Amino acid sequence: MNQEKSLHLTEKEIIQAVIDETDLTESTREHLSMCHICRNEKEGLGNQLIRLGKTAESLSPLPRKSFKLPWKDILKTPRVWKWQWRSLLAAGMAAAMIFAVLLWKTPFPTAQKDKEEERTIEFVQDEQLMADISSLVENPLPEIYYDLSGESISDVSEEFINFVIIDVDNLVRHNHKKEEVYYG
């Protein structure tokens, strides 16, 4: 009895038998055909699964009417043409996108070039401004006033200039001295 019990199919083998009996070993198959306990167990599980399918079928609605293809619509717009039209449209869009990407990419070097030129111009302008400032610092008066300021008269001595243009301080001191001599 014990030996017979140990030979009974395991749960795994019962499930395997339900799925596909040919997957079992020959000895197991032989046992299954002889042993009513194992056969009942296998058939019980199999019948439950069949009942599941049948119940699902009986508890499902049926379509309200038979299905018919709309032949007029199908024949009116041939699928092949539609497909070609769609693929052409897709190809056109892809080409447009590639074109757009190429156009988008090219402005970058131009923009960079423009910026470099701008920087060079700014640099030159800055240099010019700095040169103007330095020359203004060195020669603040325009050239026309140089004769008046006397800076351009190089052959006249300083003594002569002091004689021509009287120093106000010297003049005041000179007047004081005169007054002191006169009044005692």
Added chain:
Amino acid sequence: MTENLKKHIPKHQEEGSRVALTVESVLAGDRASFEKLITIYQEKIFRMVYYRTGSRMDAEDLTQDIFMKAFRGLHTLKDKKRFGPWLFSIAVNSVRDFQKKKQFLVFFGLGRDMRDPDTSNMEIHDEPHGVNHLMRQEFWGHVRRFMEKLSRWEREVFAMRFLDQLTIREIAQILSKSESAIKTHLYRAIKKFKENHELTRLLNGEIQ
């Protein structure tokens, strides 16, 4: 059990040859032959979609769409005998697309929630207060709760095998997977089914 299952599964080889001839006629320009194909498959496809969307209206729209796609792509079918699995693969993909769209709409608050697209929100159409209504509600409630415990592939394979009643070979063809992979998913799903006493008791008629 295998014999029992065979009784419920169509004789694929005979059907395959018959369907292949009909497909050839459609490709030769006989539109009426496509109507024959619709007649053969419409209930299976409709039910398959209904199990996954839970709505009769959505199932009707999707089934119509699936047949339209099938007609338009028929010239791409190499093995005419495989029309059935090929049609089911169109259906599986259409349902998947539909669920994605629905989830997208739900995400933006524009559609109703479909937490389990396989069996939730089963619309009850007939006898809204009758016994049938209660039975449907209870049955689909149990199925939904069970399906929630399965992984995506386990759920898909289990539904195809026992709700849509397709063979393992057909499922493998539809899902582009090996038969052994399908068997592995099926094994795990059946193990969980066996452990789901609520559903098994209901199927054994122990729950009234």
